[in-house]
Amino acid sequence: MSNWASFSDFIHMNGHGYYVWCSYAAFAIGVIWELYSLVSRRRQICARILREARAAKSTLEK
Numbered sequence: 001m002s003n004w005a006s007f008s009d010f011i012h013m014n015g016h017g018y019y020v021w022c023s024y025a026a027f028a029i030g031v032i033w034e035l036y037s038l039v040s041r042r043r044q045i046c047a048r049i050l051r052e053a054r055a056a057k058s059t060l061e062k
Helices: 008-013 015-062
Strands: none
Touching: 008 015
């Protein structure tokens, strides 16, 4: 059963919609930021490991 008569009532949530939707937005932004930072850190770590492997390989070949 629905507590709202229309989609507009659902969005407004008896006057609490602003706080509810802002909290959902803050949560979504936090999740997106965390995913971005994880991908960024992974790229940096992979690049560092690749540089170190190339450096080790070049020192072994001499």
